[in-house]
Amino acid sequence: MIYPVIWLLMSSFKPSEQIFQTAGSLIPTDWIWTNYSQGWEGIGGHSFGVFIKNSLVLVVLATIGAVASSALIAFGFARLKFFGSTFWFGVMMVTLMLPHDVTLVPQYIMFSKIGWLNSIKPIVIPAYFGAPFFIFLMIQFIRTIPQELDEAATIDGCGKFRLFYRIILPLIAPALATAAIFSFYWRWEDLINPVLYLNKPSMYPVSMALKMYLDADTLSNWGAMFAMSIVSLVPVVAVFFAFQKHIVEGISTSGLK
Amino acid sequence: MRAAWKNHLTGYAFISPFVIGFLAFILIPAGASLYLSFTSYDLFTTPRWIGLDNYKEMFFQDSKYWQSLKVTLIYVFLGVPLRLAFALLIAMLLNTASKAVGIYRTVYYLPSIIGGSVAVSIMWRNIYGDEGIINLLLNTLGLDSIRWFAEPFAALWMLISLSVWQFGSSMLIFLAGLKNIPNELYEAANVDGAGPVRRFFGITLPMLTPIILFNTILQTIGAFMTFTPAYIISKGEGGPLDGTLLYSLYLFRQGFVYFDMGYASAMAWMMLIIVSIFTAILFATSKFWVHYESKGD
Incomplete structure (x- = not known):
C-alpha cells in the first residue's frame, strides 16, 4: 500500500546513478x-x-476566499427564506456536478482578454465566489444546528449578519476546517490551472516546478527530482496529521446519506 | 410588505457571491463555449462560424477523438469499480479494527491525501520504468519485463492502477457510512446465525447503497476529467500510440497546444453530454438498487 512512497523516500537518499x-x-x-x-x-x-x-501564496489566498464566501452562501441557503432560493439551490447542485472542462476554454479566453494571463488572478479570484462542494458541506452542517437558537437571537434584536457571524460561524468551525483542508489539498496539487495561467518560472508553484524537473531531466538527476518530490509532499502530510480528526468528522457529520 | 422585501434582499445578499460567480465564471463561459463550438477560433483572429463542422470532424474524421474516448471509457469502467471495491474493502477493514493503532490507519490514508499530486505521478512513472520495481517483481516471479511505456494498453493500465491506488477519498466516505449503520442490525443478524458473508450482502451492502451511488457519481465525473497523471506520465503527449490520451488531455492539446478553441469547445460539450447521460442512467436505475430507510422508524 505504502511501499511506493517508501521507495520514493529511500531513493531520494541514494546517488542518482544507483x-x-x-x-x-x-x-x-x-x-x-x-x-x-x-x-x-x-x-x-x-x-x-x-x-x-508561490504555492503557499496561491493556496492561502484561494482557501481564505473559498471558505469565507462558501460559509456566507451556505448560511443564506440553510437559514434564510427568500424568493428563488430553491431554484438557486438547484443551480448550485448542478454546478457541483458540472465538469470543469466545459468552462476551461472560455474562461481562458475571458481571462486572456482582460489581461489576467501570467498572474495568479484567474486562479485566486474565482475562489471568492463560493465553491459548491464546500457550500453543500456547510449547508448540511448548519442544518444540524437547532433553529431555536436563531429565533432566540432574533428576539434579542440580533440582525441576520450578526446571527451568522456571532452564532452560526463559531458553531460550524469543524465544517470550516474540513473545507479549508480540502481546499489546501486541491490547490496544492492543482496542475492544470498553473499550466494554463502561469507561464513564467518565477511564478511557478511546486506542482509546476516538479513538472519542470521532469521535462528538463534526461536520466541525469533523478535523485534531486525525487528529493523535491518528497519535499512537496511534506506540507500535505503535515496538514493531514495536524487535522486528521477534522477530516473524518467533517465528512461523517455532513450526513452524506 | 416592506419586511418581506427586506427578507428577500437579505437572502440574496448572502448568496450573491454564488449568483455573481455562477453568471461570470460558469453560465456565460458555458454559453460562450457552446457558441464557440460552432466556430473556428484560434484566440487571435475573430471566430468564424462553421456550423456543425467541428462535430462532423469529431464524429467522422478524427480517429484520435475516438481513440481518446475509447481509452477514457476503459479508464472509467475499469478504474472506478476497482477503486470503489478497493475503497470499500479497506474501509471495512478499518471499521472493524476501529481502535487500532494510528500508524496502521495512516498507512491507508496516506495514498488518498497525496494521491493527486504531481510527485505521485512522477513516482508512478518511475516504479513502472524499464528498470523499476514492477518489472523487478515480474522478473523475480519468473516473468518477462513489460515495457510499460511502449505498449498502449500497458501504459493505460499504469494510469488505472494509479487511480485505484488513490482510493482514499471514497474510502473516507465509505467509512463514515459504515459508522452510521446501526449496530443492532448486526446483533440481530448474529442472533439469527447469519455468517459474515450473509451479513455483508444482507446488511452492509444494502445499507451502503446510497453512499455507493454518491461515490459512483462523484468518481465517474472525476475519472472523466482526469488530467494530471496522464499529463505527467506521458509528458503531455498522451503516448505511446495515444494509449494514455485521456479525454481531458486531448481537449487540452486541441485547445492549448494547437489553439483550436472551437474544436476544444465542441469536445467539452460532448463531454458534458456524455457525463450527463451516465449520471442520468445512474439516477434512473438507482430506484432499483438504492435502499433508502423510511423516515421515522
Whole structure:
C-alpha cells in the first residue's frame, strides 16, 4: 500500500546513478543528502523555496476566499427564506456536478482578454465566489444546528449578519476546517490551472516546478527530482496529521446519506 | 410588505457571491463555449462560424477523438469499480479494527491525501520504468519485463492502477457510512446465525447503497476529467500510440497546444453530454438498487 512512497523516500537518499541499479533493495547502501541540497537549488535560476512560497501564496489566498464566501452562501441557503432560493439551490447542485472542462476554454479566453494571463488572478479570484462542494458541506452542517437558537437571537434584536457571524460561524468551525483542508489539498496539487495561467518560472508553484524537473531531466538527476518530490509532499502530510480528526468528522457529520 | 422585501434582499445578499460567480465564471463561459463550438477560433483572429463542422470532424474524421474516448471509457469502467471495491474493502477493514493503532490507519490514508499530486505521478512513472520495481517483481516471479511505456494498453493500465491506488477519498466516505449503520442490525443478524458473508450482502451492502451511488457519481465525473497523471506520465503527449490520451488531455492539446478553441469547445460539450447521460442512467436505475430507510422508524 505504502511501499511506493517508501521507495520514493529511500531513493531520494541514494546517488542518482544507483537508484535504478539498486531498485530492488530498499535501504540505501550509503545515505546521502546531496539530492536535497541540489534539488533545493532549484531550476531555471529559482530556488525551490521560491516555488514553495508561490504555492503557499496561491493556496492561502484561494482557501481564505473559498471558505469565507462558501460559509456566507451556505448560511443564506440553510437559514434564510427568500424568493428563488430553491431554484438557486438547484443551480448550485448542478454546478457541483458540472465538469470543469466545459468552462476551461472560455474562461481562458475571458481571462486572456482582460489581461489576467501570467498572474495568479484567474486562479485566486474565482475562489471568492463560493465553491459548491464546500457550500453543500456547510449547508448540511448548519442544518444540524437547532433553529431555536436563531429565533432566540432574533428576539434579542440580533440582525441576520450578526446571527451568522456571532452564532452560526463559531458553531460550524469543524465544517470550516474540513473545507479549508480540502481546499489546501486541491490547490496544492492543482496542475492544470498553473499550466494554463502561469507561464513564467518565477511564478511557478511546486506542482509546476516538479513538472519542470521532469521535462528538463534526461536520466541525469533523478535523485534531486525525487528529493523535491518528497519535499512537496511534506506540507500535505503535515496538514493531514495536524487535522486528521477534522477530516473524518467533517465528512461523517455532513450526513452524506 | 416592506419586511418581506427586506427578507428577500437579505437572502440574496448572502448568496450573491454564488449568483455573481455562477453568471461570470460558469453560465456565460458555458454559453460562450457552446457558441464557440460552432466556430473556428484560434484566440487571435475573430471566430468564424462553421456550423456543425467541428462535430462532423469529431464524429467522422478524427480517429484520435475516438481513440481518446475509447481509452477514457476503459479508464472509467475499469478504474472506478476497482477503486470503489478497493475503497470499500479497506474501509471495512478499518471499521472493524476501529481502535487500532494510528500508524496502521495512516498507512491507508496516506495514498488518498497525496494521491493527486504531481510527485505521485512522477513516482508512478518511475516504479513502472524499464528498470523499476514492477518489472523487478515480474522478473523475480519468473516473468518477462513489460515495457510499460511502449505498449498502449500497458501504459493505460499504469494510469488505472494509479487511480485505484488513490482510493482514499471514497474510502473516507465509505467509512463514515459504515459508522452510521446501526449496530443492532448486526446483533440481530448474529442472533439469527447469519455468517459474515450473509451479513455483508444482507446488511452492509444494502445499507451502503446510497453512499455507493454518491461515490459512483462523484468518481465517474472525476475519472472523466482526469488530467494530471496522464499529463505527467506521458509528458503531455498522451503516448505511446495515444494509449494514455485521456479525454481531458486531448481537449487540452486541441485547445492549448494547437489553439483550436472551437474544436476544444465542441469536445467539452460532448463531454458534458456524455457525463450527463451516465449520471442520468445512474439516477434512473438507482430506484432499483438504492435502499433508502423510511423516515421515522
